[in-house]
Amino acid sequence: SILADGTSNQQYTSLTWRTYRYIQLKVTTKDEPLVIDDIYGTFTGYPFVLKTSFESGNDTDKKMLEIGWRTARLCAWETYMDCPYYEQLQYIGDARIQALVTLYNTNDDRLVRNALTLMDNSRIAEGITLSRYPTDLHQEIPTFSLWWIGMLHDYWMYRPDANFIKDKLPGERQVLSFFQRYQGADGSLKNVPYWIFSDWVDNRKGWDYGVAPIGKDGYSSVLDLQLMWTYQVAAEMETAIGFKDIAKLYLLKAAQLKQTIQKKYWDKTKQLYADTEEKNLFSQHANSLAILSGMVTGTESKALAQHLLTDTFMAQASIYYKYYLHQALIKAGLGNNYKKWLGKWQENIDLGMTTWAEMSDVSGTRSDCHAWGSSPNIEFFRTILGVDSDAPGFAKIKIEPHLGDITHISGYMPHPNGMVSTGYKNEAGKWAIDISLPVNTTGRFLWKGKVFPLKAGMNNFNL
Known part of the structure; x- marks a missing residue:
């Protein structure tokens, strides 16, 4: 509460900031009236500048991108934050998605590098990072340390800064060394300490x-599959900019885990990977990771992906973990249906949310603003328009659109060498496609099973 002393031109500003949607002001006066000359809010946040365009003629698409970008802006200050109201802390699980939103929507990667460095600096004597940093309240989530390695791989693929990543590889090795201490003779993990968080799953x-x-x-x-996936991406970085012998070790460990996972968890009857050896519990999480880590490929991965969409007895991914679910479905070849998977985001909109809620239970969520739900701000460009890195440093570009029933769409996004723009228009069953790559950059265009080379500058196709 604030007590006015009756003089004119009094001002009040809070000592720190906190996000809000509404302000309720209650005034109690005594013998004299109180005059409020002005009341206003000041936006506080990292000065990101949006460098993208997405034109589909669909108001819902526009709304989703606006809400996602607003959420991302509100969850970025000196560091990324999980939310701008409660903890205001940089958690790795959140930050991996936030960093990709940054890389796809801006040409400013300073906050990404800052996050990767701070997390590296947070590593404890046992080798893993803290779950969140900077903070003096220590918390360890070993699975987030694995996502930190994934975040390193993301930056390596999307920015030409290999020396920065090379400097972080000793930390990556320490994280994986921590997990190796808890791998049994068959490679499977057991008794991993601390909080082994995967996702907020409701009532399962x-x-x-x-x-x-x-x-x-x-x-x-879920734990074994995430470790296997991490060995794979770490091996890619070690092969290119680290030590090839370490990469060979990681690939051997990944291969061992692949055999163990198939033996322990595959349920032949349900044609799914179970969560445990008892094979009585199943989740979208385990089976998404199975696709992402290459446990299944080709027609087998597509069949597994169909189960992910139809088998409701499985524990369902939250708005956060849907990032990994969607990546798995896309990898399995179902990307043309991407826009059909956005029901949770539509639910947020229908309830009048202006930022993405933390939990899948939108009406009962604690935090109304969590940027780990902003993955559509990645996938509208990576999946729908089809723009992705095809080599470390974004040195080559892959364009593989997933348009579904869209007949007219265009957009652009930043690239280290300039801008990438795409346009797709269907008239009378014929597609007019325009793709522009930045200077000194080549790529490939994948369309209905065919591959077309792309040169720097404008590329036009009539297909």
Whole structure:
């Protein structure tokens, strides 16, 4: 409460900031009236400048991108933040998605590099990072340390800054060394300490405060699959800019895990990977990671992806983990249906939200503003328009659109060498396609099973 002393031109500013949607002002006067000359808010946040355009003629698309960008802006200050109201802390699980939103929508990667460096500096004596940093309230989430390695790989693929990543590889090795201490003879993880958070899953048997089910013998497919995936992406970086012998070790460990996971968790009857050896619990999480880590490929991955969409007995991914679910579905060849998977975001809009809620239970969510839900601000460009990195440093560009029933769409996004623009227009069954790549950059265009080379500058196709 604020007590006015009756003089003119009094001012009040809070000592720190906090996000809000509405302000309720209650005034109690005594013998004299109180005059409020003005009341206003000041926006506080990192000065990102949006460098993208997405023109589909669809108002919902526009709304989703606006809400996602607003959420991303409000969750970025000196560092990324999980939310601008409660903790205001940089969590790795959130930051990986936030960093990709940054890389796809701006040409300013300073906050990404800052996040990667701070997390590297947060590593404890055992080798893993803290779950969130900077903060003096220590919390360890080992699975987030694995996502930090994934975040390193993202930056390596989208920015030509290999020396920066090379400097972080000792930290990556320490993280994986930590996990190796808890791998058994068959490679499977057991008794990993601290909070093994995967996702906020509502009312599903076996899920305990964000931790995926663990079997009677202490094993978890979600944990084993995430470690396998991390060995793979770490091996890619080590092969290119680190030590090839370390890469070989990682690939051997990944291959061992692949055999173990298939033996322990594959359910032949349901044609799914179970969460535990007992094979009585299943999740979108385990099966998404199975596709992303290459446990299944080709027609097998597409069949598994169909199960992800139809088998409702599986524990469902939250708005956060849908990033990984959608990546798996796209990798399996279902990307043309991407816009059909955005029901949770539409629910936010229908409830009048202006930022993305933290939880899938939108009406009961604690935080109304969590940028880990802003993944459409990545996928509208990477999946729908089809723009992705095809080599470390974004040195080559892959254009593989997933248009679904869209007949007219265009957009552009930043690239280290300039801008990438795409335009697709269908008239009378014929597609007019315009793709422009920045200077000194080549790529390839994938369209209905065919591959076309792309040169710097304008590329036109009539297909």
